[in-house]
Amino acid sequence: MAGLDELVTVLKAAGEGTRLRLLALLADGDHSVKDLTEILKQSQPRVSRHLKLLADAGLIERNAEGAWAYYGLAPDGEAGALARWLIERVSDSDADRARDIERQEKVRAAQQAQASQYFAKVAGSWDLLKTLHVPEEAVEAAVVAALDGQKVETLIDLGTGTGRMLEVLKESYKRGIGIDSSREMLAVARSRLASAGINHAQVRLGDIGDVDLAAGPADVIVVHQVLHYFDDPGRMLAQARRLLKPGGRMVIVDFAPHDLEFLRSEHAHRRLGLSEAQMSAWSAAAGLNIDWVRQFPSQSTERGLTVCLWRLSDKLLNG
Incomplete structure (x- = not known):
């Protein structure tokens, strides 16, 4: 069980509109800061600050990739369990959440297009090996x-x-x-x-x-x-x-x-x-x-x- 101070920190981190939206997005899969700024239409410094608070509280985890970093929900622990409990109670019909889902789909579509271009470049080698x-x-x-x-x-x-x-x-x-x-x-x-x-x-x-x-x-x-x-x-x-x-x-x-x-x-x-x-x-x-x-x-x-x-x-x- 968590101590009172620790629990208050976790609740404060999760108890803000943008941060709750971030948790819901990360429940859909990992995202980079760039993805999240495009989806939320907020500045990179502001999104990064929100992510740091969530990470410090143990609600999400950060995986660095050189100059980039990808974020996802904490896979275990009490904070991770609380994040999932909260997300289950967020309605996809909420105006902000619905808009986030729509923008997330557009971001992923763009990534899919980029992936398709890459496959086109290596298709010859892949087909040969197969x-x-x-x-x-x-x-x-x-x-x-x-x-x-x-x-x-x-x-x-x-x-x-x-x-x-x-x-x-x-x-x-x-x-x-x-x-x-x-x-x-x-x-x-x-x-x-x-x-x-x-x-x-x-x-x-x-x-x-x-x-x-x-x-x-x-x-x-x-x-x-x-x-x-x-x-x-x-x-x-x-x-x-x-x-x-x-x-x-x-x-x-x-x-x-x-x-x-x-x-x-x-x-x-x-x-x-x-x-x-x-x-x-x-x-x-x-x-x-x-x-x-x-x-x-x-x-x-x-x-x-x-x-x-x-x-x-x-x-x-x-x-």
């Missing part, structure tokens, strides 16, 4: 099955890219966090999550080769088609292990060994697939067991790649 391995539906179904139908508290997707894994696994977590070093990809991911109405996931700018432990701990970590971009996948796996809760699981998806050298020269791949022996050594060094491996051979007879899915678990827990 022809090299099995249909994504098979791999995605296996990723979902790897969690055994459980719904975990926190799932972290390292190298989230366009946020596809957060979308595929949306029923499998209460809180999802995607981390990527590409601002362009994160813009696509935010647009994708917003369009799908996935409000319990957020994405952040970050270096997955040197993870920020503040993002964890996670019950499940997903590393989907990422390790082959690293010269030392074992180091990246050890970094990811630091974010995992005791008894947690990791789901790794990547290519089996292949000889398509053009992927290294033209598509920035550093490793031409990962062997079972390599994964066994890297996993053991990181204190993880390999529970099982599934392979998905290419359906293409030319230049086809095999995709592997490994499920790893906490070695210490399993002995």
Whole structure:
């Protein structure tokens, strides 16, 4: 239970019109200060002051991305619970709230247009890569099955890219966090999550080769088609292990060994697939067991790649 002074601080922070509107907007998903100034039609300094009061009271959290920052509702704690209680009692038909929703939709539409332009630029590379391995539906179904139908508290997707894994696994977590070093990809991911109405996931700018432990701990970590971009996948796996809760699981998806050298020269791949022996050594060094491996051979007879899915678990827990 909170003390009187702490509770008064929280109530004062929430008990103001603009700040209550901000809470309602952040319940719809993460926003930057720029987004919120466009929606509220207020100055950046004023919006920033309101956000600071809300953050200091524990009602929202701030995630910095270089010169930018994204805000979202506090995922847990008494202040976060109070924020949700208040938001549930705000009517969407209220004049200010209705206007905010309309402007928010326009902001998201503009972001979607920007994302579409980006996809247009990389469409050639994406289409080529998709022809090299099995249909994504098979791999995605296996990723979902790897969690055994459980719904975990926190799932972290390292190298989230366009946020596809957060979308595929949306029923499998209460809180999802995607981390990527590409601002362009994160813009696509935010647009994708917003369009799908996935409000319990957020994405952040970050270096997955040197993870920020503040993002964890996670019950499940997903590393989907990422390790082959690293010269030392074992180091990246050890970094990811630091974010995992005791008894947690990791789901790794990547290519089996292949000889398509053009992927290294033209598509920035550093490793031409990962062997079972390599994964066994890297996993053991990181204190993880390999529970099982599934392979998905290419359906293409030319230049086809095999995709592997490994499920790893906490070695210490399993002995």
